[in-house]
Amino acid sequence: VSERKRAGIICVGTELTEGIIQDTHVRFMASELTAMRLQVVRAVQIPDSAPIFRAELARAIADCELVIIAGGLGPTSDDLTREIASEEAGMPLEFHEEVWKGIQERFRGRTLSETNRKQAMSPRGFGLIPNAYGTAPGFHGMIGKTLLAVLPGPPAELRPMFLRYVPSLAQGLTGTSADEVSWGTAFMLAESNLEEAFQGCRKGEVSWGTRVEDDRIVFNLRGAVADRDGLLADLEILLGARVRRGDVKPAKLLSEALLARGMMMASAESCTGGLLGKWMTDLPGSSRVYWGGVIAYSNQSKQRLLGIEGKILAEHGAVSRETSISMAEGLREIYGADVGVSVSGVAGPEGGTPDKPVGTVWIAVARRGEETAARVFRFPGSREMIRRRSAVAALLFTEACLQGLEFPQFEV
Numbered sequence: 001v002s003e004r005k006r007a008g009i010i011c012v013g014t015e016l017t018e019g020i021i022q023d024t025h026v027r028f029m030a031s032e033l034t035a036m037r038l039q040v041v042r043a044v045q046i047p048d049s050a051p052i053f054r055a056e057l058a059r060a061i062a063d064c065e066l067v068i069i070a071g072g073l074g075p076t077s078d079d080l081t082r083e084i085a086s087e088e089a090g091m092p093l094e095f096h097e098e099v100w101k102g103i104q105e106r107f108r109g110r111t112l113s114e115t116n117r118k119q120a121m122s123p124r125g126f127g128l129i130p131n132a133y134g135t136a137p138g139f140h141g142m143i144g145k146t147l148l149a150v151l152p153g154p155p156a157e158l159r160p161m162f163l164r165y166v167p168s169l170a171q172g173l174t175g176t177s178a179d180e181v182s183w184g185t186a187f188m189l190a191e192s193n194l195e196e197a198f199q200g201c202r203k204g205e206v207s208w209g210t211r212v213e214d215d216r217i218v219f220n221l222r223g224a225v226a227d228r229d230g231l232l233a234d235l236e237i238l239l240g241a242r243v244r245r246g247d248v249k250p251a252k253l254l255s256e257a258l259l260a261r262g263m264m265m266a267s268a269e270s271c272t273g274g275l276l277g278k279w280m281t282d283l284p285g286s287s288r289v290y291w292g293g294v295i296a297y298s299n300q301s302k303q304r305l306l307g308i309e310g311k312i313l314a315e316h317g318a319v320s321r322e323t324s325i326s327m328a329e330g331l332r333e334i335y336g337a338d339v340g341v342s343v344s345g346v347a348g349p350e351g352g353t354p355d356k357p358v359g360t361v362w363i364a365v366a367r368r369g370e371e372t373a374a375r376v377f378r379f380p381g382s383r384e385m386i387r388r389r390s391a392v393a394a395l396l397f398t399e400a401c402l403q404g405l406e407f408p409q410f411e412v
């Protein structure tokens, strides 16, 4: 195994160094770069100041095989990144007519000032990094033995540009190619749970890197194909439906499982307040698999919309196996979907009791001709987190029921 190449990150903007905004780029890019087997040796935030910028860039280039600059590509005079990169590369800035046309099209109707022309410039000999989400493209090129990649500051532009272009740029440095990597996704696990699982399933020379997102952990494995496959197979046995091959999302997984069976799903949501329905309908084409749903929040709505008997609610409470099952079955019977999914829980911060603490969530899945499956989960976190985790769990638990996958209990 060769020595890891070194990477440096420079975030530019006086808003950062004056504490007006909080940097989020380092966490994102550093975890990606680490997953690509680079070692991040420095990550700095600097103000829009030419002398400081020059000094930091020179140091980073001296120290690293890959340097990423984030921000400062705007049209105004405090946006210095283009000029400083061009100085450091010893290459003049070049104007790209096709980029300028693109910018003009984006601004159609509005007047563009001459200063916007700056955004169509990059150092001679550098390649452009297209920006599908904003005005200014990024660019990349070699300065001595260092690869410099420059990306715009807004996260909605930087992130997709990074994910799409930086891995293949960095491939030349790390000497690994895409087919030497396997991707996987873990759900509803803490990073430490996943790390333990990796350690327990270790195979040969496989190494791993993780990227933690809101509702999932995307990981990659490097090493011989047989070892990577072996590790994934062991993980699947250990973690069941909580781990999947590839870079996958819960609503997509469920939609595909429904589509493959020609099934329509309906949802009855209490504590998630429609989040499940939102995530299902975020997917284009979801009308083929998602019938719709009800938000049955009060007990009265559970009775009226889902036909639950008052007796069940009175005896077991709204957050219970019995109620979640009645919700899912009532949904299917009244509205006639193939699959009925219910979520009912205590999202907090109030309303917890010793036997049903905040974070207790029941999920039930009713299917035609099958016994209704129900599971209780206990989620930590704020109201918002509990609601999100409940919706993820409902998507995955439903999919696992359809696929006949194990869904092992885990304390997280």
Ligand code: ATP
Residues within 6 Å of the ligand: 011, 012, 013, 015, 016, 021, 022, 023, 024, 025, 026, 070, 071, 072, 073, 074, 075, 079, 135, 136, 151, 152, 153, 154, 155
């Ligand atoms: P623009 O053309 O939009 O000005 P830019 O490349 O010049 O793009 P900046 O001006 O540096 O980028 O940043 C634009 C916005 O992006 C900032 O106002 C801030 O909201 C966000 N941003 C910049 N850097 C970071 C960072 N390190 N972390 C989080 N957000 C950032």
Ligand code: MG
Residues within 6 Å of the ligand: 072, 073, 074, 075, 079, 153
């Ligand atoms: Mg700017």
